[in-house]
Every structure is written in C-alpha cells, then in structure tokens.
Amino acid sequence: DQQVKQNSPSLSVQEGRISILNCDYTNSMFDYFLWYKKYPAEGPTFLISISSIKDKNEDGRFTVFLNKSAKHLSLHIVPSQPGDSAVYFCAAIGLSNAGGTSYGKLTFGQGTILTVHP
C-alpha cells in the first residue's frame, strides 16, 4: 500500500519556465511533508518542508503548496534552471500521534525525474 505517491515518473521543462511536481498521500496522520532532491551517486538532500497547519511555504525559487482536503501537495520551482535537473522525492511523516504507524517514520514517494533543458 503506497501511502505517498508521485504519479509522474518524469518531467521535462525549459530553462526559465516553471516546474511543478506533484505528490498525493493517503494517510491522514501525516503532519509534515518534505521534498528531497537527489543527484546521481549522491544521497538525497533536504529541499523544503511544510507543516499540515499551513498551505504554503516558500524558500527562494521553491514553493510547496499543501491541499489537506485533497491530500495533495506540489512543489513549484520558478524559474527552473539546468542545475535543478535531479530526482525529486516527496516524503511525509507523522510527529504528533505517538503509537500511530506513521509516527516518526519518513515515508517516501517513488520520485520524479526532473530535466531542465537550457
């Protein structure tokens, strides 16, 4: 049972345009959501997060939007740059319900390969 899903395996955009990566989840006990970026032969690195009490969090070119009612979040990258080309993982964690199956454990989506063309 995939609790966090990234239904688009890949995304290709032109440099300077917006990249939108999507993520859906099923477990209502998740209360934090994160995006990680991964380059080949390296470990994932933390990019941006959002708490379930918010619907938007912005950090420079990166903005994460959360729609709790739809159990959907998205990562917007504006403007996209060739250096943004990587695999992006959506992840979720529950930190407020000790004893729940999601408590303290990070659950990842399958990842989306983003390619930004010059």
Added chain:
Amino acid sequence: NAGVTQTPKFQVLKTGQSMTLQCAQDMNHEYMSWYRQDPGMGLRLIHYSVGAGITDQGEVPNGYNVSRSTTEDFPLRLLSAAPSQTSVYFCASRSGGAGLQPQHFGDGTRLSIL
C-alpha cells in the same frame, strides 16, 4: 564536517554470503535509519533507531539485522544475501528535537547480489 558516512560505496556478493554495511554520523543525532532504493519504489525504510540501544523495524525489515551500540554508528547486516536484496542502500540521521528535523543522508552503498 563529514555528516553521514557510509562504507563501502560498492559491493558484490554471492547468494548466501553475509556482510555488514557501515554507517557513521558525527552530528550527535539521536535518530538513524536505513533505506533501500529500488527503481519505481522510492526509498523504503528497513530499520530505524531512536537512540543507542533502541531499534525498530521499518517497512521492509526481512533479511536484515541492525544494532545501535553507540550514538554514532548504525550498521546494517545482511544475514544471508539474496538477489532480491540487490539495491542501493542509504543511511540517514536526524536530531530528535521538537518538530520536524530533516534527515541527513549518506551517499549510499550500491549492493549487487549474484
């Protein structure tokens, strides 16, 4: 600052062999975890630890063993390697502070079981 260090980076094993993947962190983090990454599956949690002497199973624990005798080290043992364990393994750590503390990942161990 080394962060999370994994060794070895690459390993080839024969079916039935055992080995230990090493993970060390120098950030004094309480939480440590092991994940495996397979095509189309994202990262799946194998085992995790919330402090020295405390470990628990993740999503895919079968065939793996862990122990946490020190805060710094969290080795992952394959007891009898199987081809299904061919994967890229990532170790991660994070602090146990209040709220969300993002995980720091090592660069991975690429393991092939023949």
